[in-house]
Amino acid sequence: MTATRVSVLGMGLMGSAVAKAFLDAGHDVAVWNRTPAKCVPLADAGARTVWSPGEAVAWGEVTVAVLSDYRAVEEVVTSIAPGVAAPGSVFVNLTSGDADAAAAMRKTFASTDMTYLDGAVLSFPKDVGGTADILLSGPEAVWDTYKDVLTAMGSGTVHTGPAIHEANVIDTAATGAFLCVSLGAFYEASAYAAHHGIPADRLAGPAIRWLELMRAEILQGVEQITSGDYATDQATVDTYEAAMAMVTDAIRTTGRPANILSGFLSNLRAAQAAGLGDKSLAVTHEILNGKTP
Numbered sequence: 001m002t003a004t005r006v007s008v009l010g011m012g013l014m015g016s017a018v019a020k021a022f023l024d025a026g027h028d029v030a031v032w033n034r035t036p037a038k039c040v041p042l043a044d045a046g047a048r049t050v051w052s053p054g055e056a057v058a059w060g061e062v063t064v065a066v067l068s069d070y071r072a073v074e075e076v077v078t079s080i081a082p083g084v085a086a087p088g089s090v091f092v093n094l095t096s097g098d099a100d101a102a103a104a105m106r107k108t109f110a111s112t113d114m115t116y117l118d119g120a121v122l123s124f125p126k127d128v129g130g131t132a133d134i135l136l137s138g139p140e141a142v143w144d145t146y147k148d149v150l151t152a153m154g155s156g157t158v159h160t161g162p163a164i165h166e167a168n169v170i171d172t173a174a175t176g177a178f179l180c181v182s183l184g185a186f187y188e189a190s191a192y193a194a195h196h197g198i199p200a201d202r203l204a205g206p207a208i209r210w211l212e213l214m215r216a217e218i219l220q221g222v223e224q225i226t227s228g229d230y231a232t233d234q235a236t237v238d239t240y241e242a243a244m245a246m247v248t249d250a251i252r253t254t255g256r257p258a259n260i261l262s263g264f265l266s267n268l269r270a271a272q273a274a275g276l277g278d279k280s281l282a283v284t285h286e287i288l289n290g291k292t293p
């Protein structure tokens with residue numbers, strides 16, 4: 001393997017893991033962080049420390065940014081003087097953001113010498129360099145040139161296509177709206193159970209069993225969204241609404257707000273109001289998109 005010069009901007013929890021993965025794969029790595037002290041562990045592991053974002057993009061053939069948010073990336077990128085970046089270099093932004101942020105960032109890069117890939121990490125730092133899922137969006141040719149370097153971040157590193165917003169949209173939906181809310185719902189559940197003297201470890205078994213069953217439920221939901229056929233002989237929107245109204249009340253009775261559940265209940269009631277109470281839960285996909293199938 002040929003070593004590539006990779007600069008990593010941001011030595012937070014995720015950026016440090018990303019830099020370490022490039023080092024472990026045998027690349028030459030430079031690291032920058034707004035608070036320089038956080039570069040020390042990576043410098044000890046063999047990375048070179050650079051003292052400004054400009055120095056990082058001048059040195060790196062590939063620069064990877066892993067900062068808190070797009071505002072931070074914008075600040076960092078606009079601090080780089082024009083013409084400083086290594087010619088033909090690529091800037092990969094793994095910071096979490098939405099579709100508009102990705103599009104705006106691509107515009108920012110249009111006036112620089114660097115090509116731009118937008119991306120998202122759908123894994124925890126411990127999986128980076130191993131099985132991490134990392135999505136990258138942007139020009140196909142850039143991906144083709146650098147895929148061998150970029151896959152050092154995780155075996156699940158894939159190119160979603162040329163549309164710049166795709167990585168962020170998939171991450172926002174799958175990680176934000178689904179995974180994080182599911183985890184949040186577990187703690188809504190565990191707090192309620194604790195009120196009744198049932199500790200969290202007693203919930204883990206049934207919750208994990210449900211996760212296994214959810215695999216089939218999700219695949220069936222996707223099939224229904226694709227076909228537009230929301231018939232069910234299992235559980236209807238009405239069934240869910242009655243059960244969730246009971247569960248929401250049960251939790252509220254204990255003095256807890258049931259915030260996640262009450263949002264779900266609103267979605268179910270919107271489907272009922274549209275006359276879709278006898279359909280499957282997947283029909284809420286249509287209702288949330290303002291459609292009545």
Ligand SMILES: NC(=O)c1ccc[n+]([C@@H]2O[C@H](COP(=O)([O-])OP(=O)(O)OC[C@H]3O[C@@H](n4cnc5c(N)ncnc54)[C@H](OP(=O)(O)O)[C@@H]3O)[C@@H](O)[C@H]2O)c1
Nearest residue numbers: 010011012013014015034035067068072095096121123124
């Ligand atoms: N941790 C995870 O499990 C995980 C998983 C998937 C995706 N992500 C995403 O990865 C990104 C980084 O997360 P993290 O967990 O590494 O967060 P973190 O540990 O809080 O690190 C944030 C980094 O951003 C830098 N930063 C913040 N504002 C800045 C500014 N205005 N200018 C320059 N640098 C700035 C910080 O620098 P200082 O050290 O100077 O404050 C630090 O290096 C986020 O977008 C996050 O959503 C994280």
